[in-house]
Amino acid sequence: MIYFVGAGPGAADLITVRGWNLLKEANVIIYAGSLVNKQLLESAKAECRIYNSASMTLEEVIAVMKAAEEKGEMTVRLHTGDPSIYGAVREQMDLLSKADIPYEMVPGVSSFCGAAAALKAEYTLPDVSQTVIITRMAGRTPVPEKEEISLLASHGATMAIFLSTGLLVPLRERLIIGGYQEDTPAAIVYKATWPEEQIFYGTVGNLPEIAEKNKITKTALILVGDFLGDAYERSKLYDPAFSHEFREAKK
Numbered sequence: 001m002i003y004f005v006g007a008g009p010g011a012a013d014l015i016t017v018r019g020w021n022l023l024k025e026a027n028v029i030i031y032a033g034s035l036v037n038k039q040l041l042e043s044a045k046a047e048c049r050i051y052n053s054a055s056m057t058l059e060e061v062i063a064v065m066k067a068a069e070e071k072g073e074m075t076v077r078l079h080t081g082d083p084s085i086y087g088a089v090r091e092q093m094d095l096l097s098k099a100d101i102p103y104e105m106v107p108g109v110s111s112f113c114g115a116a117a118a119l120k121a122e123y124t125l126p127d128v129s130q131t132v133i134i135t136r137m138a139g140r141t142p143v144p145e146k147e148e149i150s151l152l153a154s155h156g157a158t159m160a161i162f163l164s165t166g167l168l169v170p171l172r173e174r175l176i177i178g179g180y181q182e183d184t185p186a187a188i189v190y191k192a193t194w195p196e197e198q199i200f201y202g203t204v205g206n207l208p209e210i211a212e213k214n215k216i217t218k219t220a221l222i223l224v225g226d227f228l229g230d231a232y233e234r235s236k237l238y239d240p241a242f243s244h245e246f247r248e249a250k251k
């Protein structure tokens, strides 16, 4: 059996209990070397074989999984954050299906949730935004034209932008073309939940300058939107004047 496990955003204790238990049982662990916290590997059994996928191709990863499967062993494929976000897991799962190898996925805390915790922020504030857009600038992986940043920005929703720290000048341009103001609040969160975590507050207009000044070039998320501002409405759910299934309105 192969388990695709979300390692969480950084801090080792942010893996799920399920993921942790699987790590302790695994005969083989293949981890995404660049972003998975190596502390997690310390919980592996002494005889566990551990591979860093950073230097491997898809075919090499699958070959390791197949070999383990033939011996009746259990493999954990450890991905950073949650496997479903920029995890390149679909291609692995499809090859495993073809080879009749069973697999399961175990969710993890994505870095955009880790970043919200770092910022002590709520992405979905009443009267501000009720939508979170998870996206990226095109890099070597292209982004479909209809998802171009300015089109997404036109909603004025909360945006969590991955994999784009090296592209902040064109990102700013696309955000402004899409309708954000230069002074729309923005933040850069570097290595959320790691000991080296750093938070920089700014605006859409000065994102590139903040990153340059602080030498942030990777492993960061760009958060954009008025959720970082001061204005919002109270929730209806906890409003004394509001009745719902579990509570009568107070007079």
Ligand code: SAH
Pocket: 009, 010, 035, 079, 080, 081, 082, 083, 084, 085, 086, 087, 109, 110, 111, 112, 114, 115, 161, 162, 163, 164, 189, 190, 191, 192, 193, 194, 218, 219, 220, 221
């Ligand atoms: N599956 C992961 C994302 C992998 S893509 C997840 O759910 O978070 C890698 C990108 O994620 C990085 O370029 C960066 O933009 C972001 N990232 C991953 N870990 C991060 C962290 N701890 N803090 C800030 N950004 C992070």
